[in-house]
Amino acid sequence: MKTQVAIVGGGPGGAATAMFLQQAGVQSVVVEKDPFPRFHIGESMTGECGKIVRDLGFEEEMLQRRHPVKQGVNVYGPGGKNTFWVPVMRREDDGELIATTTWQVRRSEFDQMLLDGAKERGIPVLQGQALEPIYDEDRTVRGVRVKLNDGEIKEIECDVLVDASGPSTFLNKAGLTSKKERGNYDNQVAVFSHVKGALRDEVDNTLIFYRQKNHWGWFIPLDDDVVSIGIVAPSEYFAEKQESKQDYFLREIQELNPQLTKRVKDVTLAEDVRAVSNYSYEIKDFTGKGYLCIGDSHRFVDPIFSFGLHFAVSEARLASCAIATYLSGESEDQENPFAAFQETSTYGQDAIQSLVDCFWQHPFAFAVFAHSRYKEDVIDLFAGRIYADKPSRGLIAMRNMVNSSR
Ligand SMILES: Cc1cc2nc3c(=O)[nH]c(=O)nc-3n(C[C@H](O)[C@H](O)[C@H](O)COP(=O)(O)OP(=O)(O)OC[C@H]3O[C@@H](n4cnc5c(N)ncnc54)[C@H](O)[C@@H]3O)c2cc1C
Structure with a gap:
């Protein structure tokens, strides 16, 4: 051939x-x-990923399939406090930022x-x-x-x-x-499943729940009934618990962060609980x-x-x-x-x-960058506009912070 x-x-x-x-x-x-x-x-797309899917001619089919529409990412800090939000936005030819949407997909x-x-x-x-x-x-x-x-x-x-x-x-x-x-996040385990019966927000955004360094969870709606939830933690933490994947998952989703707990009070599993490590x-x-x-x-x-x-x-x-x-x-x-x-x-x-x-490395500074100091640069990064000729001021500031703590 x-x-x-x-x-x-x-x-x-x-x-x-x-x-x-x-x-x-x-x-x-x-x-x-x-x-x-x-x-x-x-299962969660960036804004530019959604644009490429549209450029390939799949927009109508994506809408017909009723994939949940994502407007942004909400990150909840430890204890459910210090939230920050990054909206999905596109750049017009004149540089103006305009709110847009992308998708969550099964x-x-x-x-x-x-x-x-x-x-x-x-x-x-x-x-x-x-x-x-x-x-x-x-x-x-x-x-x-x-x-x-x-x-x-x-x-x-x-x-x-x-x-x-x-x-x-x-x-x-x-x-x-x-x-x-x-990679830098090699020593991690992600344990995840799909659940039914979760409490949903009005908009089907990606929710990230922070517990402590390298220990976090995701919440990604997949259709009218089902939400993908994952717990990511250092391998040692997972090993110490000595639980089955399912027991670990069901306990973690109740304990990780109050913002997750309140959303998963009455959930049932809609998929096997799976794990992936060293990714x-x-x-x-x-x-x-x-x-x-x-x-x-x-x-x-x-x-x-x-x-x-x-x-x-x-x-x-x-x-x-x-x-x-x-x-x-x-x-x-x-x-x-x-x-x-x-x-x-x-x-x-x-x-x-x-x-x-x-x-x-600097979650509080990061939240300040995302909310105020380099808001537009963070929006561009989260959208996936990452192939510009030179790094933005926000990206340079992030690199300087990372390098200073080496
Ligand atoms: C815990 C976790 C959570 C994630 N969450 C997200 C998220 O929310 N959003 C996001 O965008 N990404 C996420 N990702 C990453 C995402 O899953 C991958 O980056 C994405 O699937 C990569 O696409 P790909 O086409 O490169 O590879 P894949 O989607 O893995 O496709 C590779 C294909 O190649 C086939 N294949 C492999 N070897 C052979 C062979 N020898 N011959 C023939 N076929 C072969 C496989 O069967 C497979 O179908 C996550 C990853 C992890 C680990």
Whole structure:
């Protein structure tokens, strides 16, 4: 089988890459190992992520599916006090900030919508597991070997191989990228589920509940009945409790923060209680001749301010531009035609790393920045406007605070 681009992974990053490539006139094939719909965590979108979903043509379908509409993020401090609020806002061409909305999504439905959208546009989606890259004599990637779900082994020849395999980090395991390094929030456990019967606010915003450093919870409405709730804490704390995941979850949601307690008095579980740990990592070199990684396949900082989907679809768009340029023969750096893509992606991810580091190291100063001193810069960061030519004053101030406490 021959194509211009083979994409490993049919999650939001892989599906969006395929659709952006098609808009640029580039053929691709997506390989996805799991039958959809499948459970996935990561349910709250940034404003710019919502915009990309609209740009891909899914606005009407998102509205028909009645995904909860998010207007912003409320962060409740310890004891339910010292709240701060960051609204979802877009920037007009003249720089004015205008209130807008984005969505909360049940990932089984959302991911299926995107992958079905790719199929409906004529993009082939193979159900199977990518096993390994295929190389030519000088070790340049020229394809991928796949085991289809019916057992057949298929070789896909391509000009570019895109890794959108999420935390499976396919190309890292194949030894093509630099090593996988631990992120700043590596030693954490997230325990989460979906519940029915929670007390809801009038607007379906994302609520974050702070207990103490690195110990927090989320509340993300998914439809009229169901809310996603997660508790994140250091691994040692989780281990000390010696509870089953379910007992731990049900106790924590009652104890973490009074603002959460009052919302979960009579809840019942609508999903299994699941856990994920050690999810924070970084692969610094994730591009080369014939390949690149997007989204979780090269980095995941931390879930607190909901940037995973954002990176997956933003990097999908950046990658498809870089690939279209490369295939047209216009890339300047032929040694690594995706070096500029890597630099831009890293620049954006580093901005969010600084945002999250500042929040955990200086929560009170962060709240002042968000409320008054750098309000607009914080709104831009939370929205995902992170690829500007130079860092904003607010981002520089956050970096200075983080560096001063090193
Ligand atoms: C606790 C927690 C909470 C989170 N909360 C949020 C949130 O509120 N908002 C948010 O935006 N993000 C959140 N995230 C992050 C979000 O889940 C991810 O960043 C996002 O799903 C990344 O998308 P992706 O397309 O890169 O990867 P994925 O969505 O993981 O998709 C990768 C796909 O590749 C497939 N695949 C893997 N290996 C192979 C292979 N060898 N062959 C074929 N297919 C393969 C997988 O089956 C999968 O479908 C959270 C993450 C965690 C850990």
